Amino acid sequence: GRHAISHPKCGTNMFLFFSNSGAFSEVVMAREKATGKMVAIKCIPKKALKGKETSIENEIAVLRKIKHENIVALEDIYESSNHLYLIMQLVSGGELFDRIVEKGFYTEMDASRLIKQVLDAVNYLHSMGIVHRDLKPENLLYFSPHDDSKIMISDFGLSKMEGTGDVMATACGTPGYVAPEVLAQKPYSKAVDCWSIGVIAYILLCGYPPFYDENDSKLFEQILKADYEFDAPYWDDISDSAKDFISCLMEKDPKKRFTCDQALQHPWIAGDTALCKNIHESVSRQIRKNFAKSKWRQAFNATAVVRHMRRLQLGTSFSSSINSNNPPPNPQSRAPVRVRVSNCTVKSELLDDDQHPVLPPSSF
Known part of the structure; x- marks a missing residue:
């Protein structure tokens, strides 16, 4: 719907004209009135933050x-009495x-260029002491509709800063992309991101996941053993260099696994070994076939899976929550939520939750 966010204390007005609601938050496109600049606004009801304060504080x-x-x-960042924007x-x-x-038309070379951009960004994160922990295709977005658009990494809700004194051992991520050491409930490091990039590269070259089973227990057993193959005929036209690159990232032992910096120097990324043969037909067919399965689009707490191998605790990734039928939380059952934002100024009380008039189409 079309709504205007305005307040006497706020220097600019945001005119909202498109929204996509999820169970946890709403994402809207908006135009800044003063400049005409387009932005995206993640609108999070504070009543939905109960129990998730740490996650949003961490993301910010x-x-x-x-x-x-x-x-x-x-x-x-803007904050009102009822929402965080x-x-x-x-x-x-x-x-x-x-x-x-x-x-x-789609080739190995296209996949190589995509993965290089992801590696560059994740290498930067790692240099800043940040581990993403939820890298997956749904969190890789194109900046624009143009053919030469760059790729963008999004969704830092599960990311973690190293050196905070906390040992990373929380099992989190998305089924199929999570590293073996995470499922094994062992302390882990930034190497978990490199594993996920390997899984993404695998899918980009064949269109199906390296690990899959309708039974959750068997799925995670495959991942724990790093039990994957380059199946014929789907990999027959893929270079040995590409397979070697993936194997270096999808290495079970995190100490032997390639870092982002090492991966960036691999011939498949830095050299000319990526093939230019069109693999679009086979890859796109497999993507359509395999990624309609919602299980691959749902976040989870892997600790519960490891302990019980039956229970998946669903998360709140934007892509998996759009179609959620979960009832809204009862605000009367929730205590007031306070979000602490470190090292930045939150513009508190700039937005009035009760003054969002619906605008006619002619206002745009």
């Missing part, structure tokens, strides 16, 4: 710290898989 702290051309930027850089090119399917 991480986003405030980073600035990279391939990472969606946090531009500002994250003003984000707008990316309008769509999800990675959707663009690949829409292409008429």
Whole structure:
């Protein structure tokens, strides 16, 4: 719907004209009235933050710290009595898989260029002491609809800053992309991101996941053993260099696994070993076939899976929550929520929750 966010204390008005609601938050596109600049606003009801305060505080702290051309930027924060508003850089090119399917021509070289951008961004994060912990195709977005658009990493809700004194051992991530050491409930490091990039590269070259089973227990057993193959005929036209690159990232032992810096120097990324043969037909067919399965689009707490191998605790990734039928939380059952934002100024009380008049189309 179309709504105006305005307040006498606020220097600019935001005119909202498109929204996508999830169980945890709403993301809207907006135009800044003063400049005409388009942004995305993540609108989070404070009543939905109960129990998730640490996650949103962490996401804000991480986003405030980073600035990279391939990472969606946090531009500002507003807070009202009932909502928290994250003003984000707008990316309008769509999800990675959707663009690949829409292409008429797609090669190993295209996949190599995509992965290089991801490696550059994640290498930057790692140099800043940040581990993303939830890298997956749904969190890779194209900046614009143009054919030469760059790729952008989004969603830092599960990211973690190293050196905070906490040992990273919390099992989190998304089924199929999570590293073996995470499922094994062992302390882990930034190497978990490198594993996830390997999984993404695997999918980009064949269109199906390296690990899959309808039974959750068997799925995680495959991952724990790093039990994957380059199946014929799907990998027959893929170079040995690409397979070697993936194997270096999808190495079970995190100490032997390639770092982002090492991966950036691999011939498949830095050299000319990526083939230029069109693999669009086979890859797009497999993507359409395999990634309609919602299980691959749901976040989870892997500790519960390891302990019980039956229970998945669903998370709140934007892509998996759009179609959620969960009832809204009862505000009367929740205590007031306070969000602490470190190292930045929150523009408190700039937005009036009760004054969002619906605007006619002629207002735009």
